[in-house]
Amino acid sequence: MNDDTPPVPRIDPWTMLRELTPARVALGRTGASLPTHEILRFGHAHSLARDAVHATLDVQALRRDLAVLDCDLTEVRSAAEGRTAYLRRPDLGRRLSDESRISLDAKRASGSDLVIVVADGLSATAVHANAAALLDLLVPAIRRKGWSLGPIVVATQARVALGDEVGAALDARMVLVLIGERPGLSSPDSLGAYLTFGPKPGRRDNERNCVSNIRGGGLVPPRAARAILWLIEEAFRRGETGVALKDESVDIAIEGASPHLPSLP
Amino acid sequence: MLRRAMQSGNKGNMSYRHMVGQKLWTFGDLKALMAKASPERSGDGLAGIAAANGEERAVARLCLADVPLRQFLSETFIPYETDEVTRLILDSHDARAFAPVAHLTVGGFRDWLLSEAATPLALGRLAAGLTPEMVAATSKIMRNQDLILTARKVEVVTRFRNTIGLRGTMAARLQPNHPTDDARGIAASIIDGLAYGSGDAVIGVNPASDNVAVLGDLCRLLDEVIHRLGIPTQACILTHVTTATQLIERGVPVDLVFQSIAGTEAANMSFGVSLSILREGFEAARSLKRGTLGDNVMYFETGQGSALSADAHGGVDQQTCEARAYAVARAFEPLLVNTVVGFIGPEYLYDGKQIIRAGLEDHFCGKLLGLPLGCDICHTNHAEADQDDMDTLLTLLGAAGVSFIMGIPGSDDVMLNYQSTSFHDALYVREVLGLKRAPEFEAWLRDAGLTDADGRLVSQADSTKLLGALPPAFAA
Numbered sequence: 053m054n055d056d057t058p059p060v061p062r063i064d065p066w067t068m069l070r071e072l073t074p075a076r077v078a079l080g081r082t083g084a085s086l087p088t089h090e091i092l093r094f095g096h097a098h099s100l101a102r103d104a105v106h107a108t109l110d111v112q113a114l115r116r117d118l119a120v121l122d123c124d125l126t127e128v129r130s131a132a133e134g135r136t137a138y139l140r141r142p143d144l145g146r147r148l149s150d151e152s153r154i155s156l157d158a159k160r161a162s163g164s165d166l167v168i169v170v171a172d173g174l175s176a177t178a179v180h181a182n183a184a185a186l187l188d189l190l191v192p193a194i195r196r197k198g199w200s201l202g203p204i205v206v207a208t209q210a211r212v213a214l215g216d217e218v219g220a221a222l223d224a225r226m227v228l229v230l231i232g233e234r235p236g237l238s239s240p241d242s243l244g245a246y247l248t249f250g251p252k253p254g255r256r257d258n259e260r261n262c263v264s265n266i267r268g269g270g271l272v273p274p275r276a277a278r279a280i281l282w283l284i285e286e287a288f289r290r291g292e293t294g295v296a297l298k299d300e301s302v303d304i305a306i307e308g309a310s311p312h313l314p315s316l317p
Numbered sequence: 318m319l320r321r322a323m324q325s326g327n328k329g330n331m332s333y334r335h336m337v338g339q340k341l342w343t344f345g346d347l348k349a350l351m352a353k354a355s356p357e358r359s360g361d362g363l364a365g366i367a368a369a370n371g372e373e374r375a376v377a378r379l380c381l382a383d384v385p386l387r388q389f390l391s392e393t394f395i396p397y398e399t400d401e402v403t404r405l406i407l408d409s410h411d412a413r414a415f416a417p418v419a420h421l422t423v424g425g426f427r428d429w430l431l432s433e434a435a436t437p438l439a440l441g442r443l444a445a446g447l448t449p450e451m452v453a454a455t456s457k458i459m460r461n462q463d464l465i466l467t468a469r470k471v472e473v474v475t476r477f478r479n480t481i482g483l484r485g486t487m488a489a490r491l492q493p494n495h496p497t498d499d500a501r502g503i504a505a506s507i508i509d510g511l512a513y514g515s516g517d518a519v520i521g522v523n524p525a526s527d528n529v530a531v532l533g534d535l536c537r538l539l540d541e542v543i544h545r546l547g548i549p550t551q552a553c554i555l556t557h558v559t560t561a562t563q564l565i566e567r568g569v570p571v572d573l574v575f576q577s578i579a580g581t582e583a584a585n586m587s588f589g590v591s592l593s594i595l596r597e598g599f600e601a602a603r604s605l606k607r608g609t610l611g612d613n614v615m616y617f618e619t620g621q622g623s624a625l626s627a628d629a630h631g632g633v634d635q636q637t638c639e640a641r642a643y644a645v646a647r648a649f650e651p652l653l654v655n656t657v658v659g660f661i662g663p664e665y666l667y668d669g670k671q672i673i674r675a676g677l678e679d680h681f682c683g684k685l686l687g688l689p690l691g692c693d694i695c696h697t698n699h700a701e702a703d704q705d706d707m708d709t710l711l712t713l714l715g716a717a718g719v720s721f722i723m724g725i726p727g728s729d730d731v732m733l734n735y736q737s738t739s740f741h742d743a744l745y746v747r748e749v750l751g752l753k754r755a756p757e758f759e760a761w762l763r764d765a766g767l768t769d770a771d772g773r774l775v776s777q778a779d780s781t782k783l784l785g786a787l788p789p790a791f792a793a
Binding site: 064065066069070072073074075076077078079081083084085086090094097098101102104105139140141142143174234235236237238239240 | 359362363493494495496499501502503504505506508509512513662663664667697698699703704725726727728729731734735736739741744745747748773774780
């Protein structure tokens with residue numbers, strides 16, 4: 053740096069690049085390092101994502117938000133006790149706690165076409181931000197289609213595959229799991245929707261379909277609801293979910309979707 | 318007083334015993350001993366093979382230190398008959414290269430590696446005589462400083478359009494990902510990276526799409542950038558090896574062929590690859606003869622936990638599985654091998670401490686096996702880690718002589734949703750440790766007026782002149 057220039061961060065001459073990508077381009081520098089503002093902006097985004105991972109799902113608040121749907125609502129927990137166990141042992145997050153299994157068995161009744169599971173996953177923040185708005189659109193549409201809807205199951209410390217056990221216990225033809233996705237730095241509130249036909253423990257991930265990145269700044273709930281309804285209808289028509297369905301739904305799902313999550317929540 | 322006895326069992330399998338004071342410890346076989354000797358990490362706990370407590374872990378290390386290196390040639394962890402990676406390891410073992418250390422135990426080998434006898438030349442000659450299991454075992458009884466000091470001695474040099482791995486250099490992959498593969502968005506990140514002096518390892522895009530037409534366009538875009546600007550570097554679209562082979566068959570310009578690989582045949586199958594499929598991609602890329610300085614045409618990515626996540630670990634600890642992946646890589650003379658250390662999540666590497674340790678282990682094992690090992694120093698938001706941990710690992714790996722790191726705008730990969738190292742992070746570690754870029758790339762930056770004679774960014778550089786040379790897709 054010239055001796056006569058004051059030690060202020062150099063503004064990047066490429067700021068116009070920012071309009072072309074959500075990536076953190078043209079950040080400027082001071083010496084080799086990021087300017088103060090960028091360091092702190094990054095720290096703030098990381099905190100939101102970290103807090104989302106450790107947030108607790110407020111089941112009572114969710115009950116209030118969903119009351120208008122007039123659905124039977126039931127709660128379950130996975131076998132993972134606490135957040136640390138949940139993060140270390142994904143296998144436990146895929147199984148019901150003994151208590152929850154017993155209580156679901158008691159509700160088995162006559163089965164249904166579809167059971168919806170609302171799960172905290174890796175971001176309770178995402179559930180609070182998006183689940184009610186999405187269900188407000190989905191539930192009436194499902195009823196209009198004439199599909200029978202089982203209870204809405206609110207699941208905590210849950211992974212996607214917990215829906216398999218829930219769906220099987222309630223004798224559902226299909227299960228839809230709405231779950232908080234692994235928070236990204238710019239998307240701590242992203243909800244994922246996973247659809248599995250013929251739910252039962254042991255289903256593999258390639259037997260599911262996913263609509264991802266459901267949030268205000270991503271795939272907004274009305275578009276997400278359309279994509280999910282299309283998948284439900286196709287899945288019932290073909291009697292399967294999974295890879296075969298994926299290819300043709302790509303045009304619908306791609307809008308704002310984040311297709312390459314390395315692993316499910 | 319410590320004593321050890323080995324007891325023969327059936328057909329090459331032994332149980333391993335170790336006395337500490339009056340207490341006799343028994344480990345079922347070498348595979349179990351290795352797992353219990355491993356520094357703590359969540360993945361081995363998830364697999365149910367970790368030591369029960371600190372004492373068992375410490376005793377396992379004492380016992381492992383007394384195991385002769387030769388034992389790893391006769392006691393296999395995954396059966397030779399059913400696993401092509403095991404066959405590759407044993408069939409390609411070079412007994413002559415191994416001879417200088419063939420008499421040593423694991424503990425004796427650690428002492429030798431840290432001694433003056435283990436010169437860069439000696440270590441280079443030894444590589445073909447070492448198996449992944451030998452180096453993994455040795456790493457388990459090493460401290461972080463041992464892993465750094467030993468790896469630092471090894472020089473692994475590879476070439477395509479520039480020279481990667483020379484002593485005193487560290488390269489960076491420019492990773493310009495975009496959530497929907499938008500050409501202008503990717504171009505924006507490439508310009509940004511070049512202006513910050515990044516991209517000598519490779520300009521490598523993780524595409525969102527697996528559509529061959531889309532990928533072909535991306536290949537042509539990167540090719541055009543490199544050729545219009547005359548950058549001495551190489552391009553890679555990180556898609557499946559079979560897709561890259563298809564692209565090559567269609568006449569698309571492909572520099573490096575990419576593939577994620579793992580350390581067991583079953584885990585590789587879960588990635589849709591085998592040694593023969595990799596061989597096809599390797600030969601297709603070589604046939605194009607696009608490298609000007611050398612023909613290292615493969616780019617591999619690995620990471621501890623991948624075999625376990627595919628339920629294909631066969632009871633082998635995740636660090637040993639990772640080292641076995643390097644045997645797969647080694648068969649294809651890669652330009653770059655990248656351990657993506659914190660990407661897989663906290664169920665395999667829980668926190669910053671485990672990620673840092675794993676990064677150092679992977680780098681050590683890869684380098685001893687003769688590979689150009691780089692590291693995606695990274696974490697996800699559900700791991701107990703942050704950028705301070707990444708700074709620590711970056712500094713340690715820089716000291717250890719890591720071949721390359723990632724360069725991502727502001728550390729934030731907006732496609733893959735994780736945090737890695739930024740263009741700025743590379744500048745930091747160059748400043749602190751005096752590390753240079755690949756010499757051809759360094760010269761290009763200087764000639765372009767972007768850096769000074771020391772390789773530092775020029776404050777008033779007119780980097781906007783890059784724009785004139787860019788293809789139409791770049792026009793804002």
